[in-house]
Amino acid sequence: DIQMTQSPSTLSASVGDRVTITCRASQSISSWLAWYQQKPGKAPKLLIYKASSLESGVPSRFSGSGSGTEFTLTISSLQPDDFATYYCQQYNTYWTFGQGTKVDIK
Amino acid sequence: EVQLVESGGGLVKPGGSLRLSCVASGLTFSSYSMTWVRQAPGKGLEWVSSISSSSDYIYYADSVKGRFTISRDNTKSSLYLQMDSLRAEDTAVYYCANSVIRGPFDCWGQGTLVAVSS
Numbered sequence: 001d002i003q004m005t006q007s008p009s010t011l012s013a014s015v016g017d018r019v020t021i022t023c024r025a026s027q028s029i030s031s032w033l034a035w036y037q038q039k040p041g042k043a044p045k046l047l048i049y050k051a052s053s054l055e056s057g058v059p060s061r062f063s064g065s066g067s068g069t070e071f072t073l074t075i076s077s078l079q080p081d082d083f084a085t086y087y088c089q090q091y092n093t094y095w096t097f098g099q100g101t102k103v104d105i106k
Numbered sequence: 107e108v109q110l111v112e113s114g115g116g117l118v119k120p121g122g123s124l125r126l127s128c129v130a131s132g133l134t135f136s137s138y139s140m141t142w143v144r145q146a147p148g149k150g151l152e153w154v155s156s157i158s159s160s161s162d163y164i165y166y167a168d169s170v171k172g173r174f175t176i177s178r179d180n181t182k183s184s185l186y187l188q189m190d191s192l193r194a195e196d197t198a199v200y201y202c203a204n205s206v207i208r209g210p211f212d213c214w215g216q217g218t219l220v221a222v223s224s
Contacts, residue, residue, distance in 0.1 A: 001168075034210035036151075043201055043214035044143075044151065055212075087151055091210055094165060095141070095153040 002026055002090050006098035012106040019075040021101045023088035028068045032092035035064055035073045038100075039084045047086075048073065078103070108132040108213040110202050115218030122192050122222070128185040128202030128215055135183035136160070139205050142176065142187050144198035145217075154200070155187065158207055170196075192222045 003026040013019050023033065031051040036044040046055045048064040051071055061076040075082055083105055088098040114126040128140070142154040155176040156165045164176055175188040185202050199219050203211035 036211075038151075043216055044211075045214070046210055046212055049210045089151075089210060091208060094167075095156070095211075097151040097153065100150045 002029060002093055002096050004088055004090055004096050004098040006086075006088055006101050008101060009099065010102045010104065012104055013078050014106045015078055015080060017078045017106075019078050019082075019103060021073045021086055021088075021103075023066075023071045023073070023098050025069045025071075025090055025092075029090045029092035031067050032090060033064070033066070033071050034089045034091065035062075036087045036089065037082075037084045038087065044087065075103075108204070110204065110213060110215035112200065112202050112215045112218040115200065115220045117221045117223065118192055119224050120193060120222055123188070123190045124192065124220060126187040126189065126200055126202075126218060126220070130183045130185070130204065133204065133213075136180040139163075139207050139209070140176075140178060140185040141203045141205060141211055142185075143201045143203060143211065143214075144196075144220075145201070146195075146198045149198075152198075156205075157185070163207075189220070192220075194222050196220060197222050 005024045007022050033051045035048040038044040052064045063074050085100045085102045109131045112128045139158050141156040157176045173191045177186045199217040201214050201217045203214045205211050
């Protein structure tokens, strides 16, 4: 099974900050990686697929990079609506989620 | 606009059964793979099961294999999850989601809560 490890687990930041979340796969997944945003009590929302492709309607301040086993999600300038939990997901072999990174207010 | 609406959750005793449903609208249901994902209270996301557009391919997480059965009815734009031999650790919000084959999950329903407790 492919394991996904995110870091950090929690991140405290301020509006306007540049935020980076890292996701590591236990084996190579090429670029078969997605990022989701989830707010309390809501369903997850797809932000990025194939490591760096922005889902339609997602603000351009979100970007993804990486391939193989190391990936990052970057929010270029954190907005109030961005405080949420973020999950990476591999879909190279079945589907596995990272444990999540909660972005909260500093 | 794509809408996925789950139903069928509730409180059930350990060892019991429950059948979840997910009705889709706003998309050509028969063209998409469908998936169930769950989230235990305060925990992360866990993939449960996926089914291809014509039911040719079906996949299960090891944690539910042999106990859960996924199915779909394209004539009714509906996805199902039959859950048998339920355990306390199956307590979670269950989401349905659509995707292209072996892809990420594009759209998600609002979820339905399954609680397994005596």
